[in-house]
Amino acid sequence: xxxxxxxxxxxxxxxxxxxxxxxxxxxxxxxxxxxxxxxxxxxxxxxxxxxxxxxxxxxxxxxxxxxxxxxxxxxxxxxxxxxxxxxxxxxxxxxxxxxxxxxxxxxxxxxxxxxxxxxxxxxxxxxxxxxxxx
Numbered sequence: 014x015x016x017x018x019x020x021x022x023x024x025x026x027x028x029x030x031x032x033x034x035x036x037x038x039x040x041x042x043x044x045x046x047x048x049x050x051x052x053x054x055x056x057x058x059x060x061x062x063x064x065x066x067x068x069x070x071x072x073x074x075x076x077x078x079x080x081x082x083x084x085x086x087x088x089x090x091x092x093x094x095x096x097x098x099x100x101x102x103x104x105x106x107x108x109x110x111x112x113x114x115x116x117x118x119x120x121x122x123x124x125x126x127x128x129x130x131x132x133x134x135x136x137x138x139x140x141x142x143x144x145x146x147x
Contacts, residue, residue: 014037014040014041014044014046014047014124014125014126014127014145015046015047015048015115015118015119015122015124015125015126015127016037016041016046016047016048016052016126016127016128017048017052017112017115017126017127017128017130017133018052018055018056018059018111019128019129019130019133020034020037020127020128020129020146021052021056021081022056022059022060023129024038024077025060025069025073025074025077026063026068026069029129031129031146033129033145033146034127034129034146036145036146037127037145037146040145041084041127042084044085045085045086045087046084046085046086046087047086047087047088047089047118047122047124048086048087048088048089048115048118049088049089049091049111049114049115049117049118050088050089050090050091050114051111051114052088053088055111056081057078060074060077060078089118089122091114095114095117098117098121099113099114099117100113102116102117102136102140106132106135106136106139106140107132108132108133108136112130112132112133112136113136115128115133116133116136116137116140116142119137119142120140120142125142125143125144125145126142126143126144126145127144127145127146128144128146129146
């Protein structure tokens with residue numbers, strides 16, 4: 014399964030957690046998941062912004078990051094051809110290239126994608142990528 018930052022961060026922020034994201038967390042705890050190379054930076058950026066705004070604290074973030082380290086996460090670093098494919102998906106489905114990278118990874122690996130992002134869910138439906146966390 015491919016997971017994106019929205020599903021990952023829903024496990025940290027109680028007001029963003031849903032029954033579907035909790036179910037995905039249960040699955041992630043027992044199986045390998047795949048993420049694009051920018052996933053760690055995207056998650057870290059949101060957490061850093063939340064710290065700056067006083068929404069969370071450094072000790073809570075540090076504990077969450079240690080928890081993520083317990084999961085079996087494969088980081089797909091892609092290659093030069095991926096950039097063109099991701100850009101094309103972003104154009105076609107009006108996505109950010111970050112979200113298009115999740116879509117491309119799920120599509121190329123034949124994996125379901127876990128996301129809470131509405132535009133990304135719609136693009137998955139349009140290209141036939143199975144969704145989790147919906």
